Amino acid sequence: MTSLTDLFQGVLADSGLLPLWQTLAPWLALDERQLIFVVATPVFLLLTLWEYRRIRHDPRLMNLPEAIRNFALGAGYQLTELLFAGIVAFPVFALCYHYRLWDLPLTWPVALLTFIGVDFCFYWMHRCSHRMRWFWAAHVVHHSSERMNFSTAMRQNATNIFNGNWAFYLPLALLGFNPVWIGVAYALSLVYQFFIHTTLVRQLPAAIEWLFNTPSHHRVHHGRNPGYIDRNYGGVLILWDRLFGTFTAEDPQRPPEYGITTPVPNQRLLTLWTHEYVDLFRAMARPGRWHQRLQHLWRPPEWQRESDRQG
Template sequence: MPFPEMLHSLWRESGLPQLLNMLPPWLALDERQLVFMLATPVFIGVFAWEYFKIRHDPRLVDGAESLRNFMLGAGYQTTELLFAGLIAFPVYALAYHYRLLDIQLTIWTGALLWLLTDLCFYWMHRSSHRVRWLWAAHVTHHSSQRMNFSTAMRQNATNIFNGGWLFYVPLALIGFNPVWIGICYALSLVYQFFIHTTLVGRLHPAIEYVFNTPNHHRVHHGRNPAYIDTNYGGVFIIFDRLFGTFAQERADQPIEYGIVRQPESNGLLASWLHEYRDMFRDVSRRGPLKQRLRHLWMPPEWQRELPDSERDTRDRSQP
């Protein structure tokens, strides 16, 4: 029996499909969510191991912040669970209904899907740094000033509403089954959990050239001018090399973690919503409607020219 068919047979025999069918249709517990659920105990165990390694250095880990990070991750998973079936799944189903090809899962098509999923992740991630509407959700992940495994769990509960998942819809339109797209995406995020650490140095040059590693991802989380908006890759770093967004850590610039303007509060709601507040505050300022709406899709640092009275008000409100 071919390996994909064997996996499908095991999936049917596990009884999980029947369990999923018993759930309300709006409760979107799918294979992707199951991957996250199965991986979560591993994440907690790995973080516990790391914590005991670095707990004496407050620059690397803070217990209270780490707990908040896992709570932020739980909020993200909750909204995904409740709303993905209402928002994202119908779009994927529609795209797959009108698919261009009927692609059967084999080792080769699976490898191709894995690569294409990472390409989609690259452009989604890059857009999440350069489009303010998407950055308003992604900023939560970057606002920690520490780098450890709990930082990977630091996610925004509004992600499902921001539309980043639309970057993967073309894969369904091409002809890849949305179930396998979701599994590839989930396994990619599992991989990315393990690159959020300071305990792993540089790996073999061949690995560093092809894959996204802890070394590359630490650079991505830096707020140093030389590191901002670099190393967007998920599993692979080759797309950053191809599209000119790759950066190496520099000996003369130790990495400073966080964002350029740190939020005023570390609370859960502030971590999720502070950039939305700032974005809509900018949109609400007087001016032509077209210029005001540009705050939604321009880069986070973009600001339009304002009347003197409005500019003075904005300057006083900046942290």
Template sequence: MSLFDMLQQVLADSGLGWLALDERQLVFMLTTPVFIGVFAWEYLKIRHDPALVEGREALRNFALGAGYQTTELLFAGLIAFPVYAFAYHHRLLDIPLNLFTAALLWLLTDFCFYWMHRSSHRVRWLWAAHVTHHSSERMNFSTAMRQNATNIFNGGWLFYVPLALIGFNPVWIGVCYALSLVYQFFIHTTLVGRLHPAIEFVFNTPNHHRVHHARNPDYVDTNYGGVFIVFDRLFGTFTCERADQPIEYGITRPPQHNNRLWMHWLHEYLDLARDIRKPGPLRQRLQHLWRPPEWQRGDD
């Protein structure tokens, strides 16, 4: 019996079989203790610099991550899985799992992540969930855990459905996606400088991702890659840090709220609803949903 099967049996014996744990969630469950341990090591290195880490915020970041994992566990089986199952049932090809197809899926998953991530910055409905991850003014491993519990309801997972329609098993897609997020955890740090130029050219590195988290005008909306940075280079969204532009972390419109967790998850939805409620033709009002976050009526 595999570890996955054993965990499923434990859930069933506990009366929690309805949670429908999948391999993707298993990856997150197994790696979370590693994330906590790595952050503890980083914290000991940077704890004396409040510009890099603050204990209460770090705890809040992990609480936000726990909320994200909880809603994924509870609702992915009800919302996302049926869509993937439908797409895979109507797949165009029967793709076997081998070394070549696994490598191909790994690359295609990152391609889908690039467009999902780019859209999450340029489509306000998607940004409403993603903004939580960017709202911290510090960059450390706990920032990687700063996620929004509404992600599963937001629809970003739809970007990966075409892979199932092509013929890739949704289980493989989920595992690739989860391992990609594991990789991305380790690029949320200031302790790693520039790596070898060949690595920096192909892969998303801490150096590239620090730029992505910047709110400087010259850095905003760049470096969307997950594991690889090549798609940013191909589609014109790559930039590198410059000596004359020290990175300022955070978002251009910091939320005006207290530190309650639910406000970290919902503040942009509330701002979005406020903008939609403003008087005007319905078609214009609804454009706030798919226009960029900074768009206002009359801009075009």
């Protein structure tokens, strides 16, 4: 019987990545997706420094200690992905790909379909990351800053690999899309999304604003104003929000107020990573029937049990 390790190695071999993986870091989950992040991070840092020089005069837009903290959060995210993706997510992708429905060679049409499929899955993963508390517990750190700048894009949770949001992309592997190239499309999507975390770009041409996620659309997504909360979930394309009724345009007369509705207790890295998990498990620990207590995992973050609402 073929082991999960063999399946994983087979996926790498199919992509042509196996020799590189064995040479550079055979004990790590170093794949093309991670290589993209490694190459892109210095670019992100340089652009953040450039942006800092443009907006450092306004503490509402830029705070240097917070920007440094954001990059530390991003480093924690990349480190846990590097260390644990190979034992947590990759074997599952390899297993799904082993039982794929079709063999899809990497041609330009398949590459385009991979991009569209990944962006579609990202929309639903992102939407669930706001509307299901288990996923929100990891994603909340990205929204907890009250500033919007390039460093905010790096503000990620080191627990992402463990909370399972990568499972939203498994159907693509079952269909026959190579998991390595799913990862590449996902990494390139995140690279694109770095550039939409800024207040320096106001409105782009109308055709671009209609089809793509832009800084204007993403500022709405980070807003905590009524009417802005839980809107504009798209990754590269804003089309999915238009199709599924979650799109809201930025109102110049009502600029977004960034952050979350319940402030974080403090700004220590461990608190930023874990505070929502702590609140989630405290809510589940309150007396009640097990099926009611477990609902906190998949209900929206603001959901309360009937007994809590009456109290």
